[in-house]
Amino acid sequence: MNPIHNDTFLRALNREATDYTPVWMMRQAGRYLPEYRESRKTAGSFLQLCKSPSFATEVTMQPLDRYPLLDAAILFSDILTVPDAMGLGLYFEEGEGPKFERTLREEADIQKLVAPDMASLQYVFDAVAEIRKTINGRVPLIGFSGSPWTLATYMVEGKGGTDFLTIKKMAYARPDLLHHILETTAQTVIQYLNAQIAAGAQAVMIFDSWGGALAHDAYIEFSLNYMQKIVAGLTKSNEGRKVPSVVFTKGGALWLEVQAEIGADALGLDWTVDIGSARQRVGDKVALQGNLDPAILLSTPEAIEKEVAKVLKSYGAGNGHVFNLGHGITQWTPPENAAAMLAAVREHSRQYHQ
Amino acid sequence: MNPIHNDTFLRALNREATDYTPVWMMRQAGRYLPEYRESRKTAGSFLQLCKSPSFATEVTMQPLDRYPLLDAAILFSDILTVPDAMGLGLYFEEGEGPKFERTLREEADIQKLVAPDMASLQYVFDAVAEIRKTINGRVPLIGFSGSPWTLATYMVEGKGGTDFLTIKKMAYARPDLLHHILETTAQTVIQYLNAQIAAGAQAVMIFDSWGGALAHDAYIEFSLNYMQKIVAGLTKSNEGRKVPSVVFTKGGALWLEVQAEIGADALGLDWTVDIGSARQRVGDKVALQGNLDPAILLSTPEAIEKEVAKVLKSYGAGNGHVFNLGHGITQWTPPENAAAMLAAVREHSRQYHQ
Numbered sequence: 001m002n003p004i005h006n007d008t009f010l011r012a013l014n015r016e017a018t019d020y021t022p023v024w025m026m027r028q029a030g031r032y033l034p035e036y037r038e039s040r041k042t043a044g045s046f047l048q049l050c051k052s053p054s055f056a057t058e059v060t061m062q063p064l065d066r067y068p069l070l071d072a073a074i075l076f077s078d079i080l081t082v083p084d085a086m087g088l089g090l091y092f093e094e095g096e097g098p099k100f101e102r103t104l105r106e107e108a109d110i111q112k113l114v115a116p117d118m119a120s121l122q123y124v125f126d127a128v129a130e131i132r133k134t135i136n137g138r139v140p141l142i143g144f145s146g147s148p149w150t151l152a153t154y155m156v157e158g159k160g161g162t163d164f165l166t167i168k169k170m171a172y173a174r175p176d177l178l179h180h181i182l183e184t185t186a187q188t189v190i191q192y193l194n195a196q197i198a199a200g201a202q203a204v205m206i207f208d209s210w211g212g213a214l215a216h217d218a219y220i221e222f223s224l225n226y227m228q229k230i231v232a233g234l235t236k237s238n239e240g241r242k243v244p245s246v247v248f249t250k251g252g253a254l255w256l257e258v259q260a261e262i263g264a265d266a267l268g269l270d271w272t273v274d275i276g277s278a279r280q281r282v283g284d285k286v287a288l289q290g291n292l293d294p295a296i297l298l299s300t301p302e303a304i305e306k307e308v309a310k311v312l313k314s315y316g317a318g319n320g321h322v323f324n325l326g327h328g329i330t331q332w333t334p335p336e337n338a339a340a341m342l343a344a345v346r347e348h349s350r351q352y353h354q
Numbered sequence: 355m356n357p358i359h360n361d362t363f364l365r366a367l368n369r370e371a372t373d374y375t376p377v378w379m380m381r382q383a384g385r386y387l388p389e390y391r392e393s394r395k396t397a398g399s400f401l402q403l404c405k406s407p408s409f410a411t412e413v414t415m416q417p418l419d420r421y422p423l424l425d426a427a428i429l430f431s432d433i434l435t436v437p438d439a440m441g442l443g444l445y446f447e448e449g450e451g452p453k454f455e456r457t458l459r460e461e462a463d464i465q466k467l468v469a470p471d472m473a474s475l476q477y478v479f480d481a482v483a484e485i486r487k488t489i490n491g492r493v494p495l496i497g498f499s500g501s502p503w504t505l506a507t508y509m510v511e512g513k514g515g516t517d518f519l520t521i522k523k524m525a526y527a528r529p530d531l532l533h534h535i536l537e538t539t540a541q542t543v544i545q546y547l548n549a550q551i552a553a554g555a556q557a558v559m560i561f562d563s564w565g566g567a568l569a570h571d572a573y574i575e576f577s578l579n580y581m582q583k584i585v586a587g588l589t590k591s592n593e594g595r596k597v598p599s600v601v602f603t604k605g606g607a608l609w610l611e612v613q614a615e616i617g618a619d620a621l622g623l624d625w626t627v628d629i630g631s632a633r634q635r636v637g638d639k640v641a642l643q644g645n646l647d648p649a650i651l652l653s654t655p656e657a658i659e660k661e662v663a664k665v666l667k668s669y670g671a672g673n674g675h676v677f678n679l680g681h682g683i684t685q686w687t688p689p690e691n692a693a694a695m696l697a698a699v700r701e702h703s704r705q706y707h708q
Contacts, residue, residue: 165684168649172657215647215680216628217664253608254627273608274570293569295522303526310571326569330519 004202006139009072013203013244013266013287015320021312021349022071023342024142027328028063029076033335035062046092050077056127057134064138066335069342071322072139072203075131075196077124079146079207082188083155085116103158105166110177115188118195125199132200143201145193147208147249148185148230149223155181164213171222178222186226190233197235197243205246205268206230212251219255228262246289250327253278260285271326276314279321287320292341294325297333301340308344317352358556360493363426367557367598367620367641369674375666375703376425377696378496381682382417383430387689389416400446404431410481411488418492420689423696425676426493426557429485429550431478433500433561436542437509439470457512459520464531469542472549479553486554497555499547501562501603502539502584503577509535518567525576532576540580544587551589551597559600559622560584566605573609582616600643604681607632614639625680630668641674646695648679651687655694662698671706 008022039059043049060076084090089101104110132141156167170178193204211223248268260282269290296307315321323345362376393413403409414430438444443455486495510521524532547558565577602622614636623644650661669675677699
């Protein structure tokens with residue numbers, strides 16, 4: 001594999017010295033880019049983009065080609081490839097979120113759940129390898145997975161955008177069944193992320209998009225504990241270099257102290273938390289990634305610059321910060337506003353790295 | 355007016371001694387009750403329930419009649435009566451959330467916004483008076499309003515369930531326009547709550563349902579500051595008794611320290627925060643109200659009792675706790691499970707009040 005020319009992102013995750021604060025954007029390959037919308041039209045659908053290594057490579061590269069200031073690439077894929085491989089039948093209806101043909105609600109169905117053969121996810125690993133080759137060492141490539149709790153919400157509810165009442169009812173009335181789903185999913189995710197690492201992913205991120213819906217104790221029992229298992233099972237280094245891990249619970253900033261204890265190298269932050277106070281709370285246990293409200297990118301370059309400067313100032317001097325949005329970039333973002341954010345991060349962050 | 359027989363709720367909000375932890379349930383008059391569904395069918399719609407003082411009284415009383423262990427009643431109404439009175443045209447489509455005929459997005463429309471004549475909300479004050487008379491001193495009656503930020507989200511977005519992108523774009527690109535909406539709404543809410551108090555409300559609650567969608571600084575600027583203004587403008591006592599206020603930002607448990615400074619007597623908590631750590635964070639500045647996950651009421655009486663006991667134990671010994679759900683009771687709740695919760699609160703809380 002090619003050596004990395006710009007390893008600022010990896011160094012920041014390891015809390016090593018960098019010249020500036022590295023930056024990438026969650027969902028940076030996405031609908032706000034006209035070139036992405038073109039590719040998607042050609043491919044036919046979002047799922048076909050994910051399932052074709054060459055399309056996945058094409059769209060992964062688009063933001064890198066447009067924005068020279070990006071410090072990382074992220075595999076173009078979807079967290080729901082995993083439950084799909086577990087036999088639940090992922091599909092998308094136009095204009096709606098993801099859905100599953102089958103749900104896991106009945107005890108008999110749940111007991112039958114097993115970790116899938118990784119061969120059914122080979123298209124993901126092929127995409128990682130092809131992207132890695134295409135990036136050609138410019139910046140590191142991030143692999144990712146959903147957290148077991150987040151994946152289970154889709155498997156039990158059958159779709160997103162719910163109040164999680166079905167899975168929470170299971171959590172409180174039949175925790176044994178939910179733990180079986182979560183344990184099976186955690187074992188699957190370990191294999192899945194390690195195969196991404198073997199294929200060339202240089203850092204991995206676990207997206208716990210719905211952990212924030214849980215009560216404090218339930219978050220630890222049903223979400224955090226399984227992310228801890230995954231982190232413990234990850235390949236720690238590859239190609240002679242450490243492979244750092246990032247754990248991100250959206251809506252989970254109340255629980256940073258316990259998140260900082262699970263062995264991940266960095267925590268993702270959504271925009272609700274002041275990053276300076278988050279840094280105080282986690283001390284030197286982890287790096288932090290975040291946390292501009294993506295809605296800010298709908299405003300003006302002047303407002304964006306001001307808000308970027310506030311986040312950087314709040315984090316303050318020193319290492320261990322990867323700048324990002326607090327959630328995925330929205331499809332309504334003018335691409336030039338994303339450029340304004342990236343320029344502001346580079347310009348305003350140098351003073352904190354001297 | 356009649357004296358209150360059971361003032362446990364008011365005493366707890368004032369952090370005075372009580373024999374047990376008082377309890378009520380957000381949205382306790384609601385669709386989970388068959389008698390409510392009957393009333394709604396007779397009235398014709400949710401809005402007609404709200405706009406008729408006799409129907410509002412009927413449904414407010416239903417949970418009190420069914421559950422002798424409830425320690426408070428809450429006015430049956432909706433937070434959107436206020437933007438409706440401001441001329442935005444509230445309506446409901448069957449099976450969907452609330453919508454407005456007009457939205458506030460254009461500068462000219464926003465500059466025209468004024469506080470409405472309270473006569474347009476007389477039906478609410480009439481309902482308060484009639485409910486108060488019907489309760490006949492059994493328990494206190496809570497009046498309420500939405501927070502200016504939360505009301506503004508509906509006024510700008512035109513409906514609920516959005517990602518708040520339109521209003522956030524305004525917050526960052528044209529904060530002057532948003533502040534005009536918020537200031538006008540805050541002045542309206544002060545008049546609205548004071549008229550509820552004059553009509554007989556014995557405590558008031560401000561629901562900031564969507565404050566949790568904001569970034570830390572933006573929460574203070576666009577939501578908390580206006581709730582502080584309202585609290586400062588409230589009638590502090592009536593009928594020779596203090597009228598306590600409760601402020602509840604759903605998803606706002608990160609910000610309890612600043613919430614505790616705005617002069618409210620109590621803070622509402624959603625279920626994401628451990629109530630014991632919340633108590634430590636706010637000290638003796640405010641009482642706390644919450645915070646069982648309403649999804650737990652879908653499980654079993656045994657699980658409900660266990661989770662109720664955990665919340666009570668986490669709060670621990672002493673005064674200043676009003677038990678509640680962390681959000682409104684869901685329509686799928688078996689009424690007997692709500693009874694199980696109320697019984698568990700009464701049974702398990704006495705030990706903490708000795």
